[in-house]
Structures are given as C-alpha cells and as structure tokens.
Amino acid sequence: MPEGPEIYLASRFINVIGRTTHFGGRVVKSAVSTKNPDVEWNHEVYRVRAQTRGKELMVTLLEGKEEKKGEETVDIVFRFGMSGSFKYTPVQDCPKHAHLMFFTINEKVPMVLCFVDYRRFGRWEVGGSWGQDRGPDPMWEYTSFRENVLKNLDAAPFKKPICEALLNQKYFNGIGNYLRAEILYRCGVRPFDEAREVLSELKPFSKWFDLQTKYDDKQNHDVEQEDRDLKKSYIVKPDLLDLCHIVPKEVISLNGGGKGYNVDPDADEDEYAEFRAWLQCYSQDGMKNLVDHNKRTIWFSGDPGPLKPKTSESRSQAKRKKWQKTKKNKSETDEQNSDVDVEDPETRIKLETNAKKSVRRRSRTESKHQSKKTSKVLDPKEVGAITGRRRSARLASGDIKRL
DNA sequence: TACTTATGGTGCCCCACCCTAAGTAG
Numbered sequence: 001m002p003e004g005p006e007i008y009l010a011s012r013f014i015n016v017i018g019r020t021t022h023f024g025g026r027v028v029k030s031a032v033s034t035k036n037p038d039v040e041w042n043h044e045v046y047r048v049r050a051q052t053r054g055k056e057l058m059v060t061l062l063e064g065k066e067e068k069k070g071e072e073t074v075d076i077v078f079r080f081g082m083s084g085s086f087k088y089t090p091v092q093d094c095p096k097h098a099h100l101m102f103f104t105i106n107e108k109v110p111m112v113l114c115f116v117d118y119r120r121f122g123r124w125e126v127g128g129s130w131g132q133d134r135g136p137d138p139m140w141e142y143t144s145f146r147e148n149v150l151k152n153l154d155a156a157p158f159k160k161p162i163c164e165a166l167l168n169q170k171y172f173n174g175i176g177n178y179l180r181a182e183i184l185y186r187c188g189v190r191p192f193d194e195a196r197e198v199l200s201e202l203k204p205f206s207k208w209f210d211l212q213t214k215y216d217d218k219q220n221h222d223v224e225q226e227d228r229d230l231k232k233s234y235i236v237k238p239d240l241l242d243l244c245h246i247v248p249k250e251v252i253s254l255n256g257g258g259k260g261y262n263v264d265p266d267a268d269e270d271e272y273a274e275f276r277a278w279l280q281c282y283s284q285d286g287m288k289n290l291v292d293h294n295k296r297t298i299w300f301s302g303d304p305g306p307l308k309p310k311t312s313e314s315r316s317q318a319k320r321k322k323w324q325k326t327k328k329n330k331s332e333t334d335e336q337n338s339d340v341d342v343e344d345p346e347t348r349i350k351l352e353t354n355a356k357k358s359v360r361r362r363s364r365t366e367s368k369h370q371s372k373k374t375s376k377v378l379d380p381k382e383v384g385a386i387t388g389r390r391r392s393a394r395l396a397s398g399d400i401k402r403l
Numbered sequence: 404t405a406c407t408t409a410t411g412g413t414g415c416c417c418c419a420c421c422c423t424a425a426g427t428a429g
Binding site: 002003006035055079080081082083084097117118119120121122123167169176177178179282293294295296297 | 422
C-alpha cells in the first residue's frame with residue numbers, strides 16, 4: 001500500500017538493514033523490467049542508505065565499508081506505483097517479482113535486498129533527484145507544505161473538487177487514495193466541495209502545529225501530559241492541512257512504528273490487521289463511495305458535495321447496472337434460443353456438445369473445490385507464498401491454519 | 404472463463420494505458 005507512510009516505512013526498513021549489512025558486486029535488474037534503467041555500479045563492498053520525500057524514495061549506494069573522503073556514490077530514486085515494496089530475503093527465496101536486486105556479502109546465508117513490484121508500475125531513475133513537479137512532504141516538511149498549498153490557491157488544480165486536488169502530488173506529495181478519504185472524513189469536508197473554497201478559509205499559520213511543536217519542545221517537558229492532550233484535542237482543532245500531517249503520521253506509528261514492514265509473513269499479516277482496524281472511512285461498511293472524474297473511488301460519509309460528477313455512480317451501482325445489462329442480453333438470447341429447432345440434427349449435436357462441456361466443467365470445478373477442502377494444512381513453502389489480504393481472508397475463514 | 408478491481412502516474416487531451424493477481428458472476 002504505497003502512499004507517503006508506506007514509502008517512509010520502506011526507507012526506515014532499508015536503513016535498519018543498511019546499518020549492519022555490507023553489500024557487494026553488481027546491482028542486478030530483472031529481464032522483464034525493460035522500462036527501467038540499468039544501475040551501472042560494481043564495487044566489491046558498498047553500503048546502502050535511504051531517505052524519502054512524499055511518494056518518492058531515494059536509495060544511495062556508497063562505496064566501501066565506511067565513510068571516507070571522495071567516496072563514490074550513486075542515488076536511485078524510486079516511485080512505487082501501485083504495488084512496489086522492498087523485501088530482504090535469502091537469495092534462494094528471492095521473490096518472483098523482484099526487479100532490482102542488491103546482494104549482501106559476508107552473511108552466513110547470502111541475502112538480497114530487492115525492489116519487488118508485481119504490477120511493474122513502479123519506476124526508478126539512476127542519478128535522479130526529487131521530482132520537479134512534486135511538492136514538500138506534509139509529514140516532514142510541514143511548514144513549507146502548508147505554504148506551498150495556501151500560496152497557490154489561484155492555480156487550476158484548486159478549481160477541482162477537494163478529493164481530486166488531494167491526489168495532486170505537486171501540492172499533496174504522499175497523499176493517496178486511502179489517505180484522502182481518511183483526511184476528509186476526519187475534518188467533515190464534503191469530497192466534492194471546491195478545493196479553493198475549502199482551503200481559502202484556512203490561515204497560513206497553523207495554531208495546531210504551533211501548539212504541537214511548542215509542547216514537544218524539551219523546554220516544556222514539565223507540562224502535564226493530560227493538560228497537553230486536552231489542549232491539543234479541544235482547544236485547537238486541526239484543520240484539513242494539519243490532518244495531511246497527522247493522519248499519515250498515525251499510520252507510521254501503527255504496530256510499534258512499522259515493525260511489520262519486514263520479511264516475516266506473519267508480522268506482515270498482523271500489521272495489515274492493525275491497519276484495517278485503524279481505517280475509519282476507506283472501504284469501510286456503512287460508508288458511501290463514488291467514482292471521481294479520474295476514475296478513482298472516493299470513500300466518504302454524508303453528502304458528496306456540489307461538484308460530484310454528473311454521471312457519477314458508486315462501484316456497486318456500476319456493477320449492478322452491468323449485471324442488469326447482462327441479464328437483459330441473456331433474456332434476449334434465451335428468447336432467440338426458444339426459436340431453435342431442436343429437431344434439426346445439426347442443432348441437436350451442438351446443444352448436446354455444449355451440455356457435455358458444461359458437465360465436464362462443473363465436475364472439474366467441484367473436484368478442485370474438494371481438493372481445496374481436504375488440504376487444510378499447507379506446507380511452509382506454500383504458506384510463505386500466501387501473504388497479505390488473501391492469506392488474511394483464508395486464515396479468518398479457517399481455510400488454512402497458522403503453522 | 405470472463406470480467407472487475409486495486410494504495411499510481413503518464414501522455415495526450417480526459418481517457419486509455421502500463422501490469423498482475425484476487426475475487427466474483429455466470
């Protein structure tokens with residue numbers, strides 16, 4: 001789930017490994033990754049460091065075991081697309097969709113740090129820098145993030161609905177589909193209100209942020225925790241831009257600070273469960289959804305607001321419509337079929353063949369389901385291959401057992 | 404088996420496309 005918080009957690013994950021691990025040799029690219037560049041780097045020993053800005057992650061390779069003057073370095077900027085992530089695994093278990101691999105040296109079991117991306121929407125640039133058309137990070141550059149938004153409210157993107165403006169990385173670098181839903185829900189803003197209207201009410205100076213930093217200052221450590229919490233939650237309420245800072249940071253703090261972003265499939269499972277429990281709006285029961293002008297699903301509660309697409313429909317409505325259309329087509333086909341002359345020898349052969357095919361198909365499906373039901377406990381290799389939502393659902397339903 | 408959906412972004416003109424895998428309907 002790569003939005004700002006996930007990218008940041010990936011960088012932290014890389015840095016934890018990078019602190020104690022040395023890498024060496026060539027950086028290997030997968031054969032199918034034809035749209036991404038090769039990384040021309042081949043040192044006997046090198047170190048790896050990472051940093052992020054919004055939805056971008058920069059990996060820096062540094063020649064040698066330790067820092068020295070004039071050392072050779074190279075920066076690789078990653079954008080994760082819909083399914084990118086970093087994994088650290090034994091070389092022999094290298095994931096199927098690993099597209100860029102950094103190999104360790106001096107480890108008992110040879111390990112590989114790899115960029116995994118099954119949909120291949122992710123991209124990297126060698127020697128690249130932060131995207132020119134991407135704004136400051138709302139989590140780590142909050143003051144300039146706020147300024148960048150409020151100083152540019154005359155720009156065209158703010159003429160759009162707030163839910164669509166929130167996905168514009170020039171102003172909201174790191175905000176993605178689930179974060180926009182959670183942010184708007186928390187501040188009670190309608191998703192299809194005009195962005196400019198909503199944001200022009202905000203002041204350049206954030207009282208909430210000021211209070212936050214003031215109370216986090218060591219000089220004020222004598223202030224009682226209870227007093228702080230009261231002031232934060234009741235006296236000064238965070239506004240929409242504050243929430244662009246607060247909400248992603250909450251995600252980072254889940255599961256003890258993103259511990260789940262590691263190689264253990266079970267930990268990954270727990271992290272996802274906690275994340276699901278944290279969501280208040282996105283993909284939650286009782287919430288509404290609509291398809292926005294960019295064909296992205298926005299989740300919300302209450303009135304959508306005036307700028308909702310004229311032809312807008314929820315995902316379920318679209319599905320129902322399609323189903324009705326299919327049903328209508330089917331009844332027309334049935335009507336046509338009712339005119340079929342079953343006495344005609346050629347037609348009879350066709351109908352009988354279709355019926356036989358249908359029985360064979362059903363039988364195959366049933367035996368497939370039967371074998372699924374009988375194989376309750378999977379071997380460790382198979383369990384290892386099932387991660388995330390799929391494994392979560394199968395564990396919950398009792399289809400598989402935790403070994 | 405066919406279709407739909409998904410946490411993103413680009414290039415061209417606002418929608419199609421780049422991709423894979425899981426879930427569902429028929």
